[in-house]
Each structure stands twice: as C-alpha cells, then as structure tokens.
Amino acid sequence: MTPSNSTTAEGALPAQDPHHGDHHAHPSYLVDGTTIKSWLLTVDHKRIGLMYLGAVLFFFLIGGIFAMSIRLELLTPGPTVMDAMTYNRAFTLHGIIMIFLFMIPAIPAAFGNFVLPLMLGAKDVAFPKLNLASFYIYMTGALFAVWGMLNGGLDTGWTFYAPYSTHTTTTVAPVLFGAFIIGFSSIATGLNFIVTVHTMRAPGITWFKLPLFVWAAYATSCIQVLATPVIGLLMLLVIGENLFNIGMFDPARGGDPVLFQHLFWFYSHPAVYIMVLPSFGVMSEIVATYSRKNIFGYRAVAYSSIGIAFVGFFAWGHHMFVSGQSTFDAGVFGVLTMLVGVFTAIKVFNWVGTVYKGAVDFKTPFAYFCGFLFFTVFGGMTGIALGTTSLDIPWHDTYFVVAHFHFIMVGATIMGFLAALHYWFPKMFGRMYHEGWGLVSAALIILGFNATFIPQFLLGNAGMPRRYYDYPERFQALNVASTAGASLLAFGFIIIAIYLTHALVYGRASGKNPWRSKGYEWTSESPPPTHNFVGPQPTYPEEPHFYVDPKKAEVPDAV
C-alpha cells in the first residue's frame, strides 16, 4: 500500500479544497512518495495508469518507426530501402506492436485506469494488486515479443494465419507467447474494471448515472474477458504446431486452417471494439464538456456500447467471405456486420445531436472529436460496403481493407487517445499545455491521416494488394501521396511530444477544473491526492453530463 501521509509536499501544486484549507495540504499522487520503488511497486490506479501511458507511448513510437519504414519502402516500386524479407518483418512487427502493445491497452489501461475510479467516486479499483500485476504481465509479454523480434523477427503478418505461421522458419513462437501473456494482462484489467463498476460506485451513482466513458469501458471489459481466452488458446495451439507439429491446423495431417481463421477472428473482430469502444467513451465525455450540453440520448449511447460489444461477437465471419464460406453464412455474417453499423450510427447521431445548438468551446480535444467523427463515419461506411459479400470479394486483401481498418480502428482510436491525452492532461498533471500548438498539431494529424489513407482506398480499389513489397509503376503516384501524408502525421506527433513535455515542466497550473466540466472525475483535485478524495466521500446528486438544467435551460456557472 502506498502510505498516505499528510505532510506538505514541496513542489506540488497546492491542494485547493476550500473545506480543508486549515488542515495540512494533501499531497497529490504525483509527489506522494518520490522514490523509484514508490512508483514501481505502487498500487495506486493513477500511478499505474501513468506507467501504462509511458509504456504505450513508447510502443507507439516503435510501431510508428516501423510504419514509416514501410511507407518509405513503398515510395518507389521495387527495392527502395530494404529487401523483401525485411519488409515482411517490418509490417508484421508494425501490426503486432500497434495492435497488441499499443491500441488494445492504450485507452483502457492508461486512461481507464486513471479516471475510472475517479468517475465512480471510488478510492481505487477493486483489486489494486491485480492491477499492478497486470501492468507487469503486460511488460513481460512485451519483453517476449521484443526478444523474438530481435532474434530474427517473423513474417506472418499480425494475423499469424495458419498454415504459414506453423511452418515459417522465422521466430513465431516467442512472439506468440508474448501475445499470449499480454492476453492475461488484458483479461486482468477487464475483470478488474467490471468488478470495480459493480462494487465500487459511490452512493448516488446508479447505473444510469454512470459517466458514459464508464459505460464504454465496461462494455470493452466484457469483450476483453469473453474474447481473450479464446485467442489465448489459439496461440497455444499455434505455438504447439510451430514447435512440435501437433497438426491442429495442418491440412497434411487432417487439420483445418480455416478453423484457425474462425478462432482468430472470433477474438480479433471483437478486439477491434476493444480498441475503438473506449475511444467512443472518451468522445461522449468530450462532446458534452465542450458543447456545454447534457449528452443527447444518454441511455441510447450507453446501451449502444453494450449493443456493439454484443453483436461484435457475431460478425467475425466477414473476414472469411473468401474462405469458401457458404453463401448463406456469408449473408448472415453480412447482416450481423451491418448491425454493428447501426449501433455505431446511434452514437454518431447522438453526438451530433449534442453539439447541435450547443455552446461549442473549440479546444484541442474538440478538434480531435471532429476528426474522430469523420473517421468513424467514413471508416464505418466503408465497413458496411465491405460487409456486402459482392463488394468484399474484389476488395478483400487489397489496400482498400487496409484503409478501411486504419480509418475506423486507427483513426478513431488515435483521435480518442489524443483527445483523452489533452482532455485529462490537466487532471493528471495539474498543468496546462499550449492551446495554439494543440490545435495546430491536431490539424496536422487529421490532415496527415487523411492524406495517408485516402490514397490507400484508391489504391485498393485499383487493385493493389496489401502486404506486397513491389508494385507496378502506375500505383506510384498514390503511394507517394500516402507516404507524404504519413510524414505529415509523424510531424504532428513530434510537435505534440514537444509541447506536452514542455507543459509537464513549465505549464501553468490548471486549477481543479479548467474545462468547467461536469464530469465526476473533476470533483477531485487536479492532480488528485493519493486516495482520490480528501475528506468524506463525495456525493453525486446530479447526472454526470448535467450542463443544462432542462427546465431552466441556462448554462450554470463554472464550478
């Protein structure tokens, strides 16, 4: 347990709780214990959240370097900067790092850990030690994966499709084992959140007074808990196959590679919602805060998270339209896929309804919300199109699919991640960043993202297959455009890294609630003290996104 001493902390921003002015200042979680050990062995959800944040940012950087190397290679046809085998390894590592090490833990494990208990008025998550363990499990898995990558790497693509993955001589087993271990971390976090939401809500916070981010995190956790074990088993089987030739997916021994695909997508399709649902949750918070309006259709937004999580389990077959699936199956999976679109649309309409006639405060997180809306709608629409078998057959495994899933999954998730980073930055560190630079980099990133992936839709539509090292001359112009866009994107990230680091040290104090948000997490100090709240347990008489009293219809004063 982190000791909760109440000595005045030097260098900490002063606590601003008026009721406790006469007591000792309560040190913020950042300075309550400054030794390395007090960080590495902490069970404080906020510190664990920060450690996750550091880790996922690091992996994002590595994944991003691989991404740039892929784009560089595709700048010209034929060999450009690397040989074909290196290219195969680069896109595989890019995919694995981005998916398993960045996108899956990014929002839930970093921001979820930080704000979820605060939003519930709880002192911590239900199982703080499990929470810390989950971080170290994640790091252990990452170590295995990185070790495998340094010792040869692998060339299977992040999907590890059998029977290739079971026979390639590259280092599949350690990386798969790493992913297997990371699965446990994901399960532990999900389990912890579910139990936390069930048991740790402060008096007054009923299910329908939960902030929408909590609903999204809850739905995400359900997917994590229900889908991850299946891929865990699958990874064990592939490791067995790769090392001992157990024959489970080997057609020569009666095994069925299509079974691999079923088990793989049974996890990996829901996994795309593990990545994107938390981002939906962040956006629900942000749209209400910066429109200064109560969220339109709270229950619809809450239920649609559960709806997406639920139907997400029955849509996996859309990845297998070309695997020899029967027309009937393809039809069923097509329809189920469209249902995901319906639930997503419910959210989109409610967000737009919230902004409508709101008093919009166009801050950096709101800029990301705008980008997010575009990526989600555009990516989702192309998803509906892909859900139609007749269209998916020509598009399958082309750059069109790459562009689709980058738009929806990467676009929406990155927007959510960056929005969360900017929105909760003052909460986490008690400091403000430079708003102008925030907006500039948001514009760069949204532009860069479009410039990177819109050409890829066109490339795919023109027939360029994914995962190819070489391409005919006629695809070059679009590839150059895509690489140029990627550079813009990278540039945007560099700017963010600079001004946020600067803000960490020199940023002016943010005060308790710089956005005048009604979110529950802002009722505590910024940064919060170790056990989140000073004094008696806070009460929650109002709804979480209660900006406008529907009867009086006036904007209440800042708190």
Place this chain on the structure above:
Amino acid sequence: MQSSAHPAGAGPVPRLAGHFASLEVQNHAARLGMWLFLSTEVLLFAGLFACYACYRFLFPEAFAEASRSLDLVMGTVNTVVLITSSLTAALAVHYAKEGKNNLVALMFTLTLVMAAAFLVIKGFEYSHKIHDGALPGKYYHYAKIQTAGAPIFYTVYFMATGLHAFHVTIGMGVLLWLTIRAVRQKNFGPNNYVAVELGSMYWHLVDLVWIFLFPLLYLI
C-alpha cells in the same frame, strides 16, 4: 485477502482493504472477480471444445475409433476420484464457516491426495499412449488406427487433457496454500472464509471441465 493479527477472543475477521466501503462489498467483489475469472477459464476450454466439435464433424469414424482406444477403466476411476475430491473441497468450505480449521486442513489434504492420484492415473494413461505411438501430429505412428483424422483426435486429446492437468496442478498449489494457512494461522471462521470458498470454486471448475472432457473423449 490476508487477515491481520486479531486480539484473542475477538473471532477472526479478515482485513478490510482501505478502498472498500465495507466487508460485504469486499467479499462481493472477491466473489464476482472469481466468477469472472472462472468464465474466462471455461472460455479457454471452449476453444478446444470448438476444435473437438469441428474435427469430430469432419472425421466421425476416426473419432469413434480413436475414442474407443482410450482406457475406459482408468478414465472412469479418474472421474470418480475427481468428483469425490470436489466433495471434500466443498466440505472444507462448510467447516471453514464453522471455524473448524483442522477439518478444513483435513478436507483439503484429502482433496490434494485425490488430485495427486488423478495425475498419477493420467500419467499411466499417457505413458501407454506414448508407448503405442498415439501421439499428436508429426509423432503419430499408431499402427492400430490408421483412419484419416485419427492423429487429430490425439492432438485434441493431449491438448485438452494436458491443459486440464495443468489446471489440476495449479489448483493443487492453491489448495496447498489454503491448507497451510488453515494449519498455521487457524483463522478461518464465520467471518473469514472467502479465501477457502474461492479456492474450492476453482477446484469445482477443474472438476467441471473434466466432466465435459470425459464423455467427449472417452464415451461418445
């Protein structure tokens, strides 16, 4: 949940972690967490059951034939052993609630002995099969059954029973730890038995999985 030292006479009470509102909430959280964890375990095996179903559908004859090659006597004995061990584990919870720590330790010891017996019998079965050459995949050279798909049966068999045996081993570790606590600290009682309850729940899961594996692999 460790219990802290308690003054003599004041009945053992588990420590309330600082972030929980009350002991009830803490116990509720522990049970809910365990149920969720057990569902993930069920889902882990569900993946293997899906493989089983798929390959049984593809190779009905080979599965029927290979299934008959398993030792029904050993399998049945093992099933009885495991079900009995679940009973003693359940009794341990019963005694824990009554604060009879010695009986808790006794019941868990019986459970552990049966678990060990289960693994020994399983070991005999494995060595017979290995001797016959009925191994998964590449190592399959069982002369008696050459029907297409038989190697896959043994792949499923070894993966499923192997994963189950691994769970038995983990479960034994958990029960051993509880036994030691019952003997050394003697602090299970009406207010402090959740740990015993959760340990037993885990053991019931191990049992439950076997109750599915046994008919699928040995009987049908």
